[in-house]
Amino acid sequence: MKQIFTICVLLVSATLNAQNKVNPVIKNFGTVSEIPYAVEKPDPKLDYKIVVEINSDNPKPETVHEFFEKTAAVVNLHALGGVPKEKxxxxxxxxxxxxxxxxxxxxxRKKFGVDNPNLPLFTALQQAGVQLFICGQSVVKRNIDPATIxxxxxxxxxxxxALTTYQLKGYALLKY
Incomplete structure (x- = not known):
């Protein structure tokens, strides 16, 4: 009897941990997990206004920047939670x-020796309605040619x- 109980507990645990991974809006980035037992979810009646601040380095420039991809996850999580695109x-x-x-x-390529793996993500974010901005002061201070953006x-x-303007417009700030 003890063995049957133990097997049942293990099977239930495995089932709870093996949730479906999905990309409801941005198909190739920002994969999220369905959580059918979640009790706190986005309210699909609310207008969600979110400004994501990213100033972190990427120690692996040959891979997609982790925090750029988190922006895709923000979109996918809200869609998974039932928030319509227009909200x-x-x-x-x-x-x-x-x-x-x-x-x-x-x-x-000139700086890192590889193609920019973030470019397809930028396209996908833009197609999903995300507005993308780079700080003009950072462009100047880091000697980035504006023609290469x-x-x-x-x-x-x-x-x-940009951050203060969007916050004063009612956008919630996420910092990475």
Whole structure:
């Protein structure tokens, strides 16, 4: 009897831990897990306004920047939670060490020796309605040629002004 109970406990535990991984909006990035037993979920009636601040370095430039991909997860999680696309407004603001990962393949190859793995993610984010900004002050301080900035990414005067403006417009801040 003890063995049967132990086997049942193990099977239930394995089932709970083996949740489906999904990408409801951004198909190749920001994979999230379905959590059928979650009691706290997004309210699909609310307008979600989120500004994501990213200033972290990427120690592995040959891979997609972890925190750029978290922006895709923000979109996918809210969609998974039932928030309709028209009620989800996401802005990504990049500055500091993260700014160097916002350039085209030519500039990226020159600096890191590989194509920019983030470019397909930028396209996917833009197609999902995410606005992408790079801090103009970081562009200048890091000697980034504005002509090499990925076309999906627009330049803001600064991260400070973009972040404060969006927060004053009611956007919740997520920092990475």
């Amino acid at each position: 989800l407004h996401v802005v990504m603001v990049v500055h500091g060490p993260a700014a160097q990962f916002i350039v085209n393949n030519e500039a990226y 990925a076309p999906e990414v627009k330049v803001s005067l600064s991260a400070i002004t």
